[in-house]
Structures are given as C-alpha cells and as structure tokens.
Amino acid sequence: MTTVPPHDTLGSLGIPGLAAAETSRLTWAASGESQALGAAPAALAFATLAASGFVDVVFASVAMPVLGRLDAAVSASTTRVMRVAAPRGHGVHVHLPSDVRMDDVAYVPDEDPGTVYIDLAAAPTVLVRAGGDAVVLQADESGVAVTGVAPRLDALASLDVPPPVATWLATSRDSWLVEQVTPLVDAADPWSSVVAAGMLTRLTTPSSADEARAWLDAARRGTAEATVAGPRQWARGLTAVDVERLQAQVIADAAALCLDVEDATDDVDARADGWDDLVREVAHRRDDLEGVLLLLDAAGADAPVRSALAVVDREGAVLRLAVGGAVPHDDERLRRVWLKDPDAWWAHAG
Amino acid sequence: MLAELERGAADRAARARLAPVLRAGPWCWPSRDHPSYDLATAIAGTNSAPPMTPAAIPAVTVEDRCGYAWVLHLADGPSAVELGRETLRSWDAASLALPRSVPLLWRTVDAAHARVPRVLAVGTHLAGAGQAVPCRIVQGPSFGLAFFLLQASRAFGAPLPPDLIATAAIREDGVLEPVGGLDVKLATIRALLPGVRRVLVAATQASDPVDAGGLEIVPVRSASQALDLVYGESLADLLLQAGADPQKRQELAEWFFRFSLVGRAELVDWAPVASAAARARSGWPLTADQAFQIAFAQAVAERHEFNAGVLPVPDEAWLQARPAPLRLQVLAHLVQQCADTGAPDFAELAPRVATMRVPRLIDAQPMGWRLEGALARYQAVTGQPRAAMETQAALARLYVEALSPADASFPLAEWLRLSGVLGDRHAFANADALRESLVPLGAFGLAGSAYVDLARSRAALRLGIEPRDAFLARLHGLATDPTMASHVRWSAARAWIGATSDETSAMTTALAAAASTPDHRRRHAAAVNAALVALDTALATDQGDAAAVAVAGLETLEAGILRHLAQACGDRPWPAFVALHYPY
Numbered sequence A: 001m002t003t004v005p006p007h008d009t010l011g012s013l014g015i016p017g018l019a020a021a022e023t024s025r026l027t028w029a030a031s032g033e034s035q036a037l038g039a040a041p042a043a044l045a046f047a048t049l050a051a052s053g054f055v056d057v058v059f060a061s062v063a064m065p066v067l068g069r070l071d072a073a074v075s076a077s078t079t080r081v082m083r084v085a086a087p088r089g090h091g092v093h094v095h096l097p098s099d100v101r102m103d104d105v106a107y108v109p110d111e112d113p114g115t116v117y118i119d120l121a122a123a124p125t126v127l128v129r130a131g132g133d134a135v136v137l138q139a140d141e142s143g144v145a146v147t148g149v150a151p152r153l154d155a156l157a158s159l160d161v162p163p164p165v166a167t168w169l170a171t172s173r174d175s176w177l178v179e180q181v182t183p184l185v186d187a188a189d190p191w192s193s194v195v196a197a198g199m200l201t202r203l204t205t206p207s208s209a210d211e212a213r214a215w216l217d218a219a220r221r222g223t224a225e226a227t228v229a230g231p232r233q234w235a236r237g238l239t240a241v242d243v244e245r246l247q248a249q250v251i252a253d254a255a256a257l258c259l260d261v262e263d264a265t266d267d268v269d270a271r272a273d274g275w276d277d278l279v280r281e282v283a284h285r286r287d288d289l290e291g292v293l294l295l296l297d298a299a300g301a302d303a304p305v306r307s308a309l310a311v312v313d314r315e316g317a318v319l320r321l322a323v324g325g326a327v328p329h330d331d332e333r334l335r336r337v338w339l340k341d342p343d344a345w346w347a348h349a350g
Numbered sequence B: 001m002l003a004e005l006e007r008g009a010a011d012r013a014a015r016a017r018l019a020p021v022l023r024a025g026p027w028c029w030p031s032r033d034h035p036s037y038d039l040a041t042a043i044a045g046t047n048s049a050p051p052m053t054p055a056a057i058p059a060v061t062v063e064d065r066c067g068y069a070w071v072l073h074l075a076d077g078p079s080a081v082e083l084g085r086e087t088l089r090s091w092d093a094a095s096l097a098l099p100r101s102v103p104l105l106w107r108t109v110d111a112a113h114a115r116v117p118r119v120l121a122v123g124t125h126l127a128g129a130g131q132a133v134p135c136r137i138v139q140g141p142s143f144g145l146a147f148f149l150l151q152a153s154r155a156f157g158a159p160l161p162p163d164l165i166a167t168a169a170i171r172e173d174g175v176l177e178p179v180g181g182l183d184v185k186l187a188t189i190r191a192l193l194p195g196v197r198r199v200l201v202a203a204t205q206a207s208d209p210v211d212a213g214g215l216e217i218v219p220v221r222s223a224s225q226a227l228d229l230v231y232g233e234s235l236a237d238l239l240l241q242a243g244a245d246p247q248k249r250q251e252l253a254e255w256f257f258r259f260s261l262v263g264r265a266e267l268v269d270w271a272p273v274a275s276a277a278a279r280a281r282s283g284w285p286l287t288a289d290q291a292f293q294i295a296f297a298q299a300v301a302e303r304h305e306f307n308a309g310v311l312p313v314p315d316e317a318w319l320q321a322r323p324a325p326l327r328l329q330v331l332a333h334l335v336q337q338c339a340d341t342g343a344p345d346f347a348e349l350a351p352r353v354a355t356m357r358v359p360r361l362i363d364a365q366p367m368g369w370r371l372e373g374a375l376a377r378y379q380a381v382t383g384q385p386r387a388a389m390e391t392q393a394a395l396a397r398l399y400v401e402a403l404s405p406a407d408a409s410f411p412l413a414e415w416l417r418l419s420g421v422l423g424d425r426h427a428f429a430n431a432d433a434l435r436e437s438l439v440p441l442g443a444f445g446l447a448g449s450a451y452v453d454l455a456r457s458r459a460a461l462r463l464g465i466e467p468r469d470a471f472l473a474r475l476h477g478l479a480t481d482p483t484m485a486s487h488v489r490w491s492a493a494r495a496w497i498g499a500t501s502d503e504t505s506a507m508t509t510a511l512a513a514a515a516s517t518p519d520h521r522r523r524h525a526a527a528v529n530a531a532l533v534a535l536d537t538a539l540a541t542d543q544g545d546a547a548a549v550a551v552a553g554l555e556t557l558e559a560g561i562l563r564h565l566a567q568a569c570g571d572r573p574w575p576a577f578v579a580l581h582y583p584y
Helices: A007-012 A046-051 A165-170 A175-187 A190-203 A209-221 A226-236 A240-270 A275-298 A304-323 A332-340 B003-007 B012-024 B037-044 B085-101 B109-114 B144-156 B182-192 B223-231 B233-242 B246-262 B271-283 B288-306 B316-320 B324-341 B346-356 B366-381 B385-401 B405-421 B425-441 B445-463 B468-479 B486-500 B506-515 B520-540 B544-557 B559-569 B574-581
Strands: A018-027 A060-063 A071-074 A081-085 A093-095 A115-119 A125-130 A133-139 A143-151 B056-063 B066-073 B118-126 B164-166 B198-202 B216-220
Touching: A007 A125, A007 A133, A046 A115, A060 B118, A071 A143, A115 A125, A143 A240, A165 A175, A165 A190, A165 A226, A175 A190, A190 A226, A190 A240, A190 A275, A190 A332, A226 A275, A240 A275, A240 A304, A275 A304, A275 A332, B003 B037, B012 B037, B012 B066, B012 B118, B056 B144, B056 B164, B056 B182, B066 B144, B066 B182, B085 B109, B085 B144, B085 B223, B109 B144, B118 B182, B144 B164, B144 B223, B182 B198, B198 B223, B216 B223, B223 B233, B223 B271, B233 B246, B233 B271, B246 B271, B246 B288, B246 B324, B271 B288, B288 B324, B288 B520, B316 B324, B324 B346, B324 B366, B324 B559, B346 B366, B366 B385, B366 B405, B366 B559, B385 B405, B385 B425, B405 B425, B405 B445, B425 B445, B445 B468, B445 B486, B468 B486, B468 B506, B486 B506, B486 B520, B506 B520, B520 B544, B520 B574, B544 B559, B544 B574, B559 B574
Parallel strands: B164 B198, B198 B216
Antiparallel strands: A018 A143, A060 A071, A071 A081, A081 A115, A093 A125, A125 A133, A133 A143, B056 B066, B066 B118
16 A cells, blocks of 8 residues: 655644655554563553563564665554664654654663654654654554655745845845855756845845944835845745745755754764764754745745744754854854844854 | 664663574674674673584574574573474474484484474564564474584584574485575575575575575585584594493494494485494404494495495304394395405305205295395396396295385385396386385385386386386486485486487586596495496497496496406406496
C-alpha cells in the first residue's frame, strides 16, 4: 500500500514544509514469539520498559529503502514500540505533535544517544530523522506506515511582479550591504531577489549620525529612504498569488532549515570540523527568512509562515545554548541583527 | 558487522544480547584497528577478542529473505531459541555420524551428545526489503554439519578454527546434503560474522549460483572429510597423545580392529582410518597383539580405499583363540585382500580356509557366507569367473532366504557384473529378476544400491540390453554424485565414457582432474579408471601400443589384481583381457 500522508500530518509535527515521498508498511512483530525472560512486555508500560532499557523485549528488524541509513526495528503489537537508530556520527531527532511531551513517548538510552525507542501507542504520528534520512511513522492496529520525507527541492519559479532590487541598490550608501546583496541580484532567480529585498529592508543601517537624522526627517515628511521603504512598498503591491507563492517557499525553507539547525547542534556538541561555519550559515538562512517575513508582513500575509518558523526557532534556541559564548562576534550581518533584535537566537550564533 | 558495532554505540538491550556472543568467540568482532573494537571490548568486558574454546561454533538459518546468525555451544546458560524436532534429529544424526567418520574415538560421544546445544542469538540480517520475524524455534536440518563439528570439538577437547562456519545437512552415515537459502546465509555471514572466512557446504551444493562475496566456499562430501579439513594432522596428534595411556591404548587397538571388520558399507571414507592406524603403529609402543590389530585395520582401510595394503596373517594360535564368527571374518578379509592385492599368498591361506568351510553353503553361518563371497572374488580374478558367478548367485539367494536382503547387494552386484563379463544374458536376467523382487523392499541401502546399479548398468550396456539410455543415465548419475565413494563414482565414469565413446565430455575432464589430485590417497580410484579409459580407447581404436602403455600404467596402480589376471590370461590378448576382467 502506498499513501502520501496529508499535509496536516506534517503540519501537526510543526514541519509542514517537508515533501512526502513513498510510503511502506510494516506489521507489528508476530505475537507469541517472545524470547522475554520474566514478565511479558505486554503487561508493562512504556516507562517501565524504558526503565529496564528494553532488555528482553523482542524487536523485529526492518529493512526498507524508505529508511535510508536509519536502523529500525519494531516490537509486537502489544507494546507498539519502534526502535530507530542513527548511523555512526549522527544524532537521532524526533518531532512530535506539540501537545505530546517528548519524555512521555520517547526513550533515548544514555549509553547510546543515537538510538530512540518511541511509544507509538501513545504518539501514533511521529517524525524521526538522522542525517539526511527522515521518516514519518503513522501507527495503527496492524502496524506502521513509514513515509519518507525530505525538504522540497523545487525553488520559487516566478513572481508576477519581481522586486526591482537593482534599482534600490543604486541609491544605497551602505557599501557592506551592497556587497552582500549584489550576488543575490546577479543570481537572477525570483527567490534570491526576494531574499535580497528582505535583507535591504532588515539590514540597511545608517552609516553615521547625520545619515540617521536625515532618515528620521524624511520619515517625518513621509518620504522614507528608498532602500528601506522601496521593498515594503513593492510587497504591499504583491498579488495574492505571489503572496501565496512566497509563503509556500518560506514554509519549505523553514522545514529544510529546521533539519539543518538540528544537525548543526549535533556538530556543535561533537565539535565537528567546521561546526562554526555551519552555525553561521544556518543563522544567515534564518535571517534571510526573517527579512522575507518583513515583506510578507507588509503584504498583510497571515500567521502560518510565523508558525512554520516556530519549530525552527525552538531548535535554534537549543543551538544557541549549545554554542554558548564559543563564537566570537565578528560577523557583521549577525551584529546588525543583534542591534535590531537582541533576542533572536541567531543573533548569538556568530 | 553487527549493527551496533557498525554504528559505534550499543544500548543496554543490545549489550545484554551481545555480551555473551562476543565472549563466546571471535566471529563477530571487528578488526583490532576498527573504531568499534573498544566498544566490543567494553560490551564483552574483556581486553580483546576471546580465543576459540572447544564446543562452540557459529551457525546461520534462513526464513525467506531474513538470515539469522547464532552461536551454538555446550556450556551452561540459557538458550535464545528452542530447537525443533527436525533440528534435534540432526543433532542425533551428527552424534551417529561422528564415530563413523573419525578415524577413531578416544572419548565417548555420549558426553558431547547428551546435552542439547545452547543457542546464542547474534542477530538478523535482511537480504532485501522486508522485516524479520522473531525466531523462537529453529527448525530444519541445516545445523547438521555444525552440530557434528560441535560434538567433535567437545569429544576431542579441541577448538574449531575461528574463521569457519558450516551449513550442510548431515546423514547418520556422515554424508552431507545441501541446504536451502545459501545465498541469504552467505549474506548474513558477511553482514554479522566478519571473522568468518570459510564456509563448509555439501559438495553437492558447491555449484549453486551464489555470490560468495569474499567468503571461501569449501565443498565437502562427508563429515570425515570435513574433520580432515578442519583438524588435519592435529587430530592425529591428539590420537597419539591419547595412546600414551596403556589402558586407553589397549582400548584403541581393539577399536581399530573391530572397526576394520565392520565392513565397507559402514564408512564413506576409509582414508582417515588408514592414516590414523599408520600413525598409531609408528607412534605407540605396542604389544604384538595390538600391533597385529592395528596393522590389520590399516591394511583393510587401505584395501577399501586404494586396493592396497599388506594384511598381516595371524598365527594359528591367535586365530584359534577367537570365536568362530570372528575367525571366519578375519579369513574373509585375508582372502579378499589376497584377491585385491595379491598378498598374502592364497596358498598360505588355503589350509585354514579349508578347515573353516562347510560342504553345503546352506549349512554355513552368515560369516561363512562372507568367506565364500571373498573366495568367489578371488576366483573371479584368477580365471574362474563362471564358478565365481555361480557362487555369488547362490549367496545372493541365500541372503534373501535368510531374511537378510541388505547383505545380498554385494553378491548380487558381482553376479550382475560377471554376467556381463561372461556375455551371459540369461544370468543377467536371473540376477535382475532377483534385484527387482528386492527393490520394493528398499533393501540394499544407499551404498548397496550404488554397487548393484553400477554393476547392472555396466553389464547391461555390455550385453546390449535396453533401455540403453536409462543405464547410461544411471551411470552418469553415479559418476557425477560427489557424495559417492570414489571407486564407485569413477568406475561409473569409466563405464559411461566407454559406452558413449565421448572422450571430450565434461565427464572425461572431471575424471582427469580427479586423477591428477595432489593427494595420492584421494586420486587412486580416479587414476585407475583414467588408465582403464585410456585402455578402452586404445582397444576401440586398435592402438596396440597405447593399450600396452595403459596396462603398464594400471600395473603400477593395481599390481596385485593384475598379477592374478596375468596368470589367468593364458594366451588370450592381454590388454583386452585386463579391460574385460578388471573387477572394479
């Protein structure tokens, strides 16, 4: 049986922007085949089994292409537990509906943080991932539907009215920002242009006190600085179709970013080679989306895009804790973010 | 490699499962330079991979596309699975095969067999998409050879090689048979048992189209061959050590002697007996009686395997001190040895034979019939083939009348063979009628059936009896069955090649390859029949010189029989006489 889980499933897990691929089904391990010693697992709660480390609980190993490099095994229907293990060097990550507490339904052994036991009786829909492999597990009476999920690869194809970023740049006196945005303009794809517009909106900073006063005066007169005001004015003129396209792209990018932030946290924990560069990269990507959100706010878009970023920011807060004060503040972009938005987790990533 | 070691982490459940497996032997351990070696030591609670201990061996089973790896052992502890009825029958078969396959046992098999083996679960491997079924009961016969080696290891107190696994069914007589799912089993071995390099399989399975993937597939036709391969000379060393004890030495000498008297059908492979006896004779301080017993066993084994060996003739006092049936059996062996090797001289045996024979066959005991059979074999190669055939015909009927039809197979085989030699279709018809009456009873057993089928097919083809294709097919079957005793197999090959005149066939190639095997003990039967094929070809193409060369070659291999034939040949053409009358 092949089914694609509905969008709502991924939405309930906080990552609506992932794309679902093929689904495979597996059945609960046949009952009555227990090699257990002592009490039958069926009589024991998940917490009790977790306390005993699942020793003597029978699991049937599973091999299916949709799992990629994940090592998985399934228990009998009486317990409905699935064990998933990450390949060497990767952490395992679980995404649950927001109303389910992780500690209630997932057990990660201290001695093997790459393995997780999941109580699919209590949480029938779960996303588990490690490295580049991610699956949504949906349990029912007969077994588990395992659906591969991955970030969407399709980029924003077109906009009815592309942003005239080059025009705005021509008036900018912020040489650093011009240098940052120019490559995006040169890329000449709709999404890069929107990100560039968002960066101008969010990161344009007066270069001196005089310039700052000039901006204020212009604002009082109702003639805002073009570099700052231009993108918002463009956003207010977006068609409904373009707004929808941009929202979809933000949601997709947020999903991909969420996974990458988790991986960055793993790398920080492991002090893997290049972890600081990776942290900066995800911080910049998060700020890209923040800039686009400013434009969507100007366009009067609804809240869904904000909720799509909630999971990213939850993972980002974890990353911020992992990074601690380990990264020197030598990144101009993030410095500017910090000046504007000192509570943003990504402002503290570099 | 085990998934946990591959990942470099193992939780409590995995550690509980893997600790006994890693402590039991080195099969699952990664190499010392692998990043997970330290994890393996931590799980096992040892500083390094453990050395092999006696009575432990890995094994694999298959369910669909899922392979299960296990460790079988005889130590205390729980068993991860139960053994099903068929698997337990393999355990029993292995215990019966052991004393029939080992040159000799100096420890009882009972101790090794008494305890049902314990099974440790190593893990599962899916050779394709799917999910494993938790295994609670292991069914099937594929543990057979592993069971056999496990019991041998326990009986000898000698560890098995650490790089070895066995997957073959075993019969009580030590013959190995193929098992299912070999491709999945090999994949499972590669995945879960990185320390294993060699996989023993039944010889009949060696040509299965499977992906060995770096493993060495070692075909073995019998349990004794597996033991020879696994232990080699070290088993003989253990035997010599066992013989250091005088009481044990006495027991072993008796064992050698009794074993040699049991008969051909009881063993698949006599070569290890010959080898062990030779070592015992040279390495043990023996009394005269013990020396005779072991020399007797060695000669019988060498005759069975190579038509060679010098059988010592016991002195009269020794013989008279034995019960009559034993005397008859020893004499039968001596006469048979004389027929096959030319020694001892029949004149030396004749007075003793005369005192033991009774005027009428019908009044003799079965051991007496065995002596008469041996005398008929002697007659057959000394110019009295018709008398020999009549004796064998009478013996075959007597065995049947005495409700011992299994023993009829050997005289019946000779009756059929000699009917072909003599061109006597009537005799063939009578013999075949008796055979047909016995076939429904399944009376001959596997070894006896092979002898009867070989002799019948050869005679039928010589006599032009139909259906020719069926007789050729039977010969082909015998000749290509790697479990068949080599003298039967290659004799069938000779007959098939001769009847088809197909000297370019795969059969000819196989015979030539077997005849050039480095081990002279194992190539003898093939070498003899390769010489006979050359002789047949030379005669068919009227190449006298080539025929003479072939006969000369045969004389170096079978000097005793050819000496008999030379005396019986008279003025008949010698090469053609050899080709017709050579008895095997």
